[in-house]
Amino acid sequence: MIRKSLFLLAAALLAVNTACTGSERAAGDLSRQKAGEENQVELVLYSTAATSEEEVRLKFSDPIEKQFPHVKIKYIRKDKGTNIEELIAAGQTFDLYYESVAFFNTVKTYQLAYDMSGLMKKSNLDLSAFEPTMIDYARAMSGGQAIYGLPVWSQNVVLFYNKDIFDKFGLPYPTNGMTWDELGELAKQLTRTDAGKQYLGFAASPAHMLRANQFSATFLDPKTDQPTINTSDSWKQIYETYYIRPASDPGYKHAMAGLKNKLPYKDPFLKDRNLAMFAYLSDLDWAASGAEGLNWDIAALPVFKELPGIGSSAYPFYWGITEQSKHKDEAMEVIKFLTGKEYQTQQARSGTMTTLNDEGIKRQFGQDSKHKDKNLEAVFFNSYAKLPSKSQYENDAQKAYEEAVHEGALGATDINTLFRKIEETAAKAVDAVKAKK
CATH class of the missing domain: 3.40.190.10 (Periplasmic binding protein-like II)
Structure with a gap:
C-alpha cells in the first residue's frame, strides 16, 4: 500500500513537472516568436x-x-x-x-x-x-x-536609329565611334521628302542632352547661381551641334511647324517613323514599348573631335x-x-x-x-563625361535653356539674341525661387 502511494505520488509529481516544463517551453516559444516579430x-x-x-x-x-x-x-x-x-x-x-x-x-x-x-x-x-x-x-x-x-x-545617352529608313535610302547604319561631323553629313542625306513623306535625319532629346551634355556644362555657376549661357564657350557648340544644324533644312523646319514649332521627339521615331536617328536615354524598353514592328538598333553617341571617346555624362x-x-x-x-x-x-x-x-x-x-x-x-x-557640381537652383534654370532649343532650331532668332534671352529668363526663374525662401 505504501509502495502504491509512493508510486502515485511520484507519478503526480512527474505530471506536474511535465506540465510545468511544457508550459515553460510554450512560453519560451511564444517569447521567441514575439522577439522575431519585434525584429521585423x-x-x-x-x-x-x-x-x-x-x-x-x-x-x-x-x-x-x-x-x-x-x-x-x-x-x-x-x-x-x-x-x-x-x-x-x-x-x-x-x-x-x-x-x-x-x-x-x-x-x-x-x-x-x-x-x-x-x-x-x-x-x-x-x-x-x-x-x-x-x-x-x-x-x-x-x-x-x-x-x-x-x-x-x-543611364546615359545613346543614339537610336530606324534601320528601315537607312535601308530605304541605301545608306550605312550609324556606328560606334562616329563624330558629330560624320553624323551631321548622314543626317543631311536622310532629311528628305519621298513619296510625299517628309523624313528627318536627326533629333536629340532637349532635356536629357542638355543635362548630360558632353562638355559637362551646367546651366548655372554653382558658386554664384548665375546663368552660364554667355560665359561658357561650349554652349554655342552644344546648341548648334545637337539642335540647330540638324534642323537647317527647310523641309525639317516645315515638319517642326506641324509639331507646334517643336523639335521632333518620341512620336516621330516610334509612331510616325519618319525620324531616322534620335539621341535619348539608354532605357532600351522605351523603344520597344508601343512600337511593335519597329526595326531599330542603337549606336554610341557621336563624339566631338576635341573630346575623343567622351560620351554623355552618366544619369x-x-x-x-x-x-x-x-x-x-x-x-x-x-x-x-x-x-x-x-x-x-x-x-x-x-x-x-x-x-x-x-x-x-x-x-x-x-x-x-x-x-x-x-x-x-x-x-x-564611350567614357562618361564628368558630372559637374551643380547649383541648388539648376533645375529651376533648366526650362529657359530647354525651351530655347526649339526657337534656335527654327532659326527665327540669331544665336546671340537667343542666348541673351536664355540668360535673362533663367536669372529671373532663379530669383523668383530665392524670393520665396
Whole structure:
C-alpha cells in the first residue's frame, strides 16, 4: 500500500513537472516568436520619380525582402496627395529615398540629408568599386567629404536609329565611334521628302542632352547661381551641334511647324517613323514599348573631335538613408546589397546599367533581356563625361535653356539674341525661387 502511494505520488509529481516544463517551453516559444516579430523592420521608401508599384516590387522590394527576410519595404508612390511637400507636412517619415542627379538638392532642401560615411565604413562598403564620376559627384554635392547617396543604377545617352529608313535610302547604319561631323553629313542625306513623306535625319532629346551634355556644362555657376549661357564657350557648340544644324533644312523646319514649332521627339521615331536617328536615354524598353514592328538598333553617341571617346555624362539614380530614419543600420545593409556585385550583375543582365566600374558586369549587359540582339556594346562604348557640381537652383534654370532649343532650331532668332534671352529668363526663374525662401 505504501509502495502504491509512493508510486502515485511520484507519478503526480512527474505530471506536474511535465506540465510545468511544457508550459515553460510554450512560453519560451511564444517569447521567441514575439522577439522575431519585434525584429521585423519596416523601411519606408520614397522617390519623386513616381516609379510604378509593380516596378519597385520587382526591381527592389522582392530582391531586398528575399535577401533580408526580417525587412519589409513600404513604398509610397508620388501621386496626388503624396508629393514630398505634402508628406513631410503631414509628418510622414522616410528611411530610404532615391532620385536621379537632383537627389542631393532634394535631400538638402527637405532636411533629409544624412552622411552615410560612418555606416559605409562599418559595413566595409568599398567606394572604389563604383564609377569614379558618380562618386566624385556624390562627394561634391554632399559638401566635399560627406556621402548623402550612392548610385544604384544609371543611364546615359545613346543614339537610336530606324534601320528601315537607312535601308530605304541605301545608306550605312550609324556606328560606334562616329563624330558629330560624320553624323551631321548622314543626317543631311536622310532629311528628305519621298513619296510625299517628309523624313528627318536627326533629333536629340532637349532635356536629357542638355543635362548630360558632353562638355559637362551646367546651366548655372554653382558658386554664384548665375546663368552660364554667355560665359561658357561650349554652349554655342552644344546648341548648334545637337539642335540647330540638324534642323537647317527647310523641309525639317516645315515638319517642326506641324509639331507646334517643336523639335521632333518620341512620336516621330516610334509612331510616325519618319525620324531616322534620335539621341535619348539608354532605357532600351522605351523603344520597344508601343512600337511593335519597329526595326531599330542603337549606336554610341557621336563624339566631338576635341573630346575623343567622351560620351554623355552618366544619369545615375542615387539612394540615401534619411536623417529621420530610425533604422539606419538596416537601411545601410539594403543599400550595400543593391550596390553589391551579385545584385548589380543580375540587373545588368536584365538591361539596367551598372554603376560599378566592373568590365565583367558591363559585358553582361542585356544578355537576359529581349534586346540581346541589339548593339549593346554601344551603351558602354564611350567614357562618361564628368558630372559637374551643380547649383541648388539648376533645375529651376533648366526650362529657359530647354525651351530655347526649339526657337534656335527654327532659326527665327540669331544665336546671340537667343542666348541673351536664355540668360535673362533663367536669372529671373532663379530669383523668383530665392524670393520665396
